[in-house]
Amino acid sequence: MPKAPPADSSQSSPPAAPPKSAPQRAMEKLGLHRDIDLALHLPLRYEDETRLTPVAELRDGEPAQIEATVRDARIELRPRRQLVARLVDDDGDVIVLRFLHFYPSHQKALQPGARIRARGEPRGGFFGLEMVHPAFKTVEPGAPLADVLTPVYPTSAQLPQAYLRKAVASALKRAPLHELLPAEALPQGHENLPSLREALQCLHHPPAGASLSALEDKQHPAWQRLKFEELLAQQLSQLQAQRERARLKAPALQAARGGLHEKLLAALPFALTGAQRRVADEIAADIARPQPMHRLLQGDVGSGKTVVAALAAAVAIDAGWQCALMAPTEILAEQHFAKLVQWLEPLGVGVAWLTGSRKGKARQRMVERVASGEAALVVGTHAVIQDDVQFARLGLAVIDEQHRFGVAQRLQLRRKLEGDGTQKLEPHLLMMSATPIPRTLAMAYFADLEVSTIDELPPGRTPVLTKLFADNRRADVIARIGDELAQGRQVYWVCPLIEESETLDLKNATETHAQLSAALPGRMVGLLHGRMPAAEKSAVMSLFKGGEMAVLVATTVIEVGVDVPNASLMVIEHAERFGLAQLHQLRGRVGRGTAASVCVLLYGTPLSPAGKERLRAMAETQDGFEIARRDLEIRGPGEFMGARQSGDALLRFADLTEDAPLLREARRSAALLLERHPTVARAHVERWLESRAEYLKA
Ligand code: ADP
Ligand code: MG
Numbered sequence: 001m002p003k004a005p006p007a008d009s010s011q012s013s014p015p016a017a018p019p020k021s022a023p024q025r026a027m028e029k030l031g032l033h034r035d036i037d038l039a040l041h042l043p044l045r046y047e048d049e050t051r052l053t054p055v056a057e058l059r060d061g062e063p064a065q066i067e068a069t070v071r072d073a074r075i076e077l078r079p080r081r082q083l084v085a086r087l088v089d090d091d092g093d094v095i096v097l098r099f100l101h102f103y104p105s106h107q108k109a110l111q112p113g114a115r116i117r118a119r120g121e122p123r124g125g126f127f128g129l130e131m132v133h134p135a136f137k138t139v140e141p142g143a144p145l146a147d148v149l150t151p152v153y154p155t156s157a158q159l160p161q162a163y164l165r166k167a168v169a170s171a172l173k174r175a176p177l178h179e180l181l182p183a184e185a186l187p188q189g190h191e192n193l194p195s196l197r198e199a200l201q202c203l204h205h206p207p208a209g210a211s212l213s214a215l216e217d218k219q220h221p222a223w224q225r226l227k228f229e230e231l232l233a234q235q236l237s238q239l240q241a242q243r244e245r246a247r248l249k250a251p252a253l254q255a256a257r258g259g260l261h262e263k264l265l266a267a268l269p270f271a272l273t274g275a276q277r278r279v280a281d282e283i284a285a286d287i288a289r290p291q292p293m294h295r296l297l298q299g300d301v302g303s304g305k306t307v308v309a310a311l312a313a314a315v316a317i318d319a320g321w322q323c324a325l326m327a328p329t330e331i332l333a334e335q336h337f338a339k340l341v342q343w344l345e346p347l348g349v350g351v352a353w354l355t356g357s358r359k360g361k362a363r364q365r366m367v368e369r370v371a372s373g374e375a376a377l378v379v380g381t382h383a384v385i386q387d388d389v390q391f392a393r394l395g396l397a398v399i400d401e402q403h404r405f406g407v408a409q410r411l412q413l414r415r416k417l418e419g420d421g422t423q424k425l426e427p428h429l430l431m432m433s434a435t436p437i438p439r440t441l442a443m444a445y446f447a448d449l450e451v452s453t454i455d456e457l458p459p460g461r462t463p464v465l466t467k468l469f470a471d472n473r474r475a476d477v478i479a480r481i482g483d484e485l486a487q488g489r490q491v492y493w494v495c496p497l498i499e500e501s502e503t504l505d506l507k508n509a510t511e512t513h514a515q516l517s518a519a520l521p522g523r524m525v526g527l528l529h530g531r532m533p534a535a536e537k538s539a540v541m542s543l544f545k546g547g548e549m550a551v552l553v554a555t556t557v558i559e560v561g562v563d564v565p566n567a568s569l570m571v572i573e574h575a576e577r578f579g580l581a582q583l584h585q586l587r588g589r590v591g592r593g594t595a596a597s598v599c600v601l602l603y604g605t606p607l608s609p610a611g612k613e614r615l616r617a618m619a620e621t622q623d624g625f626e627i628a629r630r631d632l633e634i635r636g637p638g639e640f641m642g643a644r645q646s647g648d649a650l651l652r653f654a655d656l657t658e659d660a661p662l663l664r665e666a667r668r669s670a671a672l673l674l675e676r677h678p679t680v681a682r683a684h685v686e687r688w689l690e691s692r693a694e695y696l697k698a
Contacts, residue, residue, distance in 0.1 A: 026159035027167065036687070038171035039200050040652070041164075043151035046215070049119065050146050050208035055093035058122040058129060065119040067139070068095060073110040085110040087118075095122070096130035114138050148205035149212075172204060180684050185673050187228050187665035192221065199225040218655070224662065227654040231666035232673075233688030234651065236681050239670050248426050250292040251395050253319045255284055260318040261311055263347050268307065275456035276304055282452045283312050283430065287396065292417075293428035296402070299454030300624035301434045301588025302461065306336060308454070309398045310343055312430060317349055317376045321395025324427075325379045326413075328401050330355050330534050331541065335563060336400065337379040344377060354380035354389065357534040382409050385416045394427045402431035434588070435581045435628060464591035466599045466619045468575075477571055477600055478519050485523055485550050489568040489595060493553045494586055496574030512573070513553040520551065528554040565593035575601035575618075576611035580631040583618050610634055 020028075032038050053064040068087035071094075076084050083099040083106055097118055099106055110116070120134030153164050177197040186193060194202060199222040206215060214220040218227070255261045265272070272280065279297060286293040299305050313323040325340070327333040333355055341351050352366050352375030369375040373392030378384055397417060417427055431449075469477060481491050493516060495509040513527040526540045526549045543549040545564055552567075570590045575583060583601070590597040601615055617630045654662065673681040 022158045023160065023163045026156050027164070030154075030156060030159070032167075035171040035175035036177075038168045039175040039177065039204075041153060041168060042203055042653075044154050045152050046149035046206060046212060047119065047152060048208075048212075049117075049150050050148065052117075052145065054091055055089045055095045055129065056091060058095075060124050061121055063119065063121050065117060066095065067115065067117050070110050070112050070114045070116060072112055073107065075107075083107060083110070085116075087116060094128060096127060097134055097136065098130055098132045100133070109136075109138050115141055117143075147208055149208070149210065151204050168204060172200060176687075180680055180687070181232075181669075181673075182677060182680065185232075185669045185677070185680070187224075187662060187669065190221070190224060190228075190665075193225045193228070194222055196225060196229055198222070218653075218658075223653070227659055228662050228666060229684075230651060230653050230688060231659070231663050232669055233685050235663075235666045235670035236673065236685050237689060239674055240681075240685075243674070245294060246291060248292050249290055249424060250287075250426050250428055251319065251321055252290045253287040253316050253321065253395060253428070255288075255315045256318055260314040260347055260349070264311060264314045264343060267343065267347070270458065272307070273304065273454075273456050273458055275299070275454040276308055279452040279454055280308050280311050282450075283308065284315060286450070287312060287315060287428045292426045293430065293450070295430055295450040295452060297430060297432045297452045297454070299432075299434065300457065301585055302457060302592055303434075303454040304458050305400075305432045305434075305454065306339060307343075309400075309430060309432065310340060312396060313340075313377055313398065314344070314347075314349075316396040316428075317344075319395065321393050321427075322370070322373060322375070322391050323377050323396040323398065324384050324391065324394060325377065325398040326382060326384050326400065327379075328381070330357060330381055331537060332400065333379055333381050334538055334541075340377060340379060349377055350375045352378045352380075354378055354383050355534070356381055356383045358383070382412075385409075385413050396428045396430065398430045398432065400432045402433050434585060434624065460594055462591055462594060462596050463622060464587055464597045464599050466587065466601065466622075468601050468603065468615055468619055471574070471602045471604050474602065477602065478516065480600070481516070481551065481569065481571070482520060484569045485520065487595075488566075490544065490547065490549070490564065490566050491551045492567055492570040492589055493551060494570065494572045495553065495555050496577050509553055509555050516551055516553060523550040524548055525551040525553060528552060530555055563592060564589070566595075568593065568595040568597040569600070570598075571600045571602060573602050574604050575615060576603045576607055578614075580614050580617060580627055580634065583614070584624055584627045587618070587622075 027033075027038075030041070032041055048063075049065055051065060052067050055066055055068065058064055058066070066087075066089060068089040071086045071088050073083065073085035076082055080100065083102040085097045085099075087095050087097060089095070097110070097116075097120075115138060116136050117139050118131060118134040118136035120131035122129055122131055151165060151168070153161065153168065155161060155164050177195075177200065179195045179197070193199075202210070202220075202222040203215070203226065206212075211220065215223070279299075283293070283295060283297070286295055297305055297308060309325065313325070316323045325333075325336055327336055333353075337351065337353050344351060350369070352369050354363070354366050354370070358366065366375070366378075367389055370378050371390050371392060378391075383389075394417075397413070399413070417429060481493075484491055493512060495512055509527060509529050513525060517525045524543070526544060528537060528540050532540075540549070540552070544552045544567075547566060567590050570587060572578065572583065572586055578586070587599045590599060599618075601618060603611070603615060607615070613630075613634055617627060617634075621627060621630075670681070673684070
């Protein structure tokens with residue numbers, strides 16, 4: 001793009017907008033565009049310039065502001081060059097201000113006789129009390145003190161604190177912050193909450209004497225108000241989505257007596273667990289209604305979600321509708337495909353297979369089978385929702401490991417299901433996840449989602465023992481692999497995640513593969529990584545599944561869904577680089593058979609505190625729900641939900657682990673507003689969410 005000409009280069013071109021100053025550009029970079037953005041840009045902390053402390057009352061290490069008169073100031077050269085000023089306050093007590101870096105302007109201001117206000121941390125020095133590098137200014141005797149605390153904002157190098165303070169203060173005056181909420185919509189038990197405008201005023205410029213600890217802990221009434229408003233907006237948009245959905249129509253899918261559903265149950269090589277029966281019934285009741293189901297099926301790794309999905313699919317197919325099953329990776333999709341073919345094809349169901357790597361004629365044929373309705377069940381990756389795939393009669397969509405799909409893919413799916421708005425019937429939606437969503441989180445983000453939980457593992461599973469080793473014990477671990485293989489077992493070795501570089505990832509996996517092959521002569525050691533062509537991947541997987549391959553070295557491509565019951569040892573290298581949920585998923589690959597299984601977490605030293613906490617959590621518990629809770633604690637909800645992908649934290653002010661009572665109030669209030677004050681509801685959502693509304697529904 002050609003550069004814009006300098007403003008004065010041409011008389012004929014229309015006057016350009018005045019060029020933005022560096023601080024203006026820096027503000028935009030921080031996302032501070034509108035008045036409301038600035039009004040919601042809250043201080044990191046405050047400085048107290050509302051009081052003066054007599055020098056005699058200063059306490060070591062406690063920041064304070066003093067006022068005193070310069071007695072003398074001079075440059076000392078030892079132990080290094082510095083400016084030292086001695087000041088006397090009105091009570092005659094002396095304090096030293098010391099500057100190791102200084103400018104001529106400092107010297108000029110600190111003339112004998114000048115009256116100075118200085119703020120800093122007093123220290124008892126060798127020559128009495130002193131402040132090193134205090135902030136200071138000259139004042140007239142009797143100059144008024146600030147009557148509010150001074151905010152210190154998060155900022156960047158090009159944006160001076162003083163500039164930002166002014167910009168925020170004037171935006172705060174202009175921003176449209178009038179009270180929207182009627183009294184009955186305010187949280188009960190918090191009748192004295194300030195209005196939004198008062199709350200922001202207080203958070204930016206707390207009055208002298210405000211409790212700094214309450215402000216810092218976000219428990220101050222001003223914080224409560226702000227957090228409530230945010231949660232309310234979020235609950236409103238969820239409820240609205242729910243109501244929009246309730247108006248939609250879906251095919252009522254009734255399980256027929258003696259139908260496919262019963263035939264599948266009879267053909268299964270196992271009996272359903274009680275939990276599986278319960279959730280299958282919940283789902284069956286949902287899809288029998290003429291409104292689209294929107295349900296999350298959560299259950300720990302290995303709890304048997306696939307068969308529950310297959311049963312729902314059987315009902316849909318029997319009623320003459322198609323079912324789509326999507327998984328986030330090809331490997332996982334392929335496992336589903338294999339299992340569903342095995343279960344359903346003998347019962348006469350046509351199953352199609354659609355992924356990104358299937359191209360050309362083969363893909364075309366599949367797309368035709370889907371469009372004609374000949375394929376009753378379509379299994380694949382997100383290739384299933386590409387634009388050229390048109391279902392004849394889609395009745396049920398199942399999404400496995402729902403949280404692993406990106407935000408964009410989730411929105412795309414939503415559009416696919418909703419169609420162009422002209423279709424009369426929408427498909428039912430079943431999402432599955434092995435990463436259980438903690439209750440408060442489910443309430444906050446999935447207000448319009450029903451949740452079914454499988455809280456029981458199929459019988460015959462053995463708990464996995466988890467052991468931590470520093471990576472200098474690698475040789476011992478390799479020896480242990482030999483023992484395991486001698487007993488006819490199989491082993492996974494997971495290579496570290498190197499986020500910056502897929503190439504390094506691969507190099508590491510290749511090296512480990514070579515090392516293990518050399519250490520285990522006569523054994524087949526396989527390698528599986530994300531860059532391999534799909535055909536090669538599935539060849540490796542089937543060797544491992546068939547038991548010919550003893551050890552499988554893999555990058556995280558095996559994270560979800562791989563099912564090889566004879567594997568009883570898993571080694572995860574540089575386990576500290578993985579997230580908790582991911583470690584839990586990986587560990588779930590072993591302990592699927594009857595043999596006692598072990599998961600070894602090798603870690604690099606030194607460990608970060610968060611890394612240490614994660615590994616400790618893994619060793620202490622196997623319960624996916626407990627792990628999710630700790631994950632939330634360690635990482636915070638934004639990251640937990642994968643919101644980082646969008647570069648936008650979901651909630652900026654409220655904290656779901658601490659604000660559950662406010663969340664409940666916001667829920668009540670959201671329902672009330674939609675019921676009695678729909679225009680207020682709309683205005684509130686607009687104020688808070690703007691362009692984020694669509695994202696929050698995804
Ligand atoms: P996940 O919930 O992690 O997706 P899967 O659906 O892959 O779990 O099931 C894990 C394994 O358990 C599969 O091999 C599956 O066939 C088996 N399985 C599922 N339900 C039962 C059951 N009720 N009894 C015994 N095995 C079961
Ligand atoms: Mg699964």
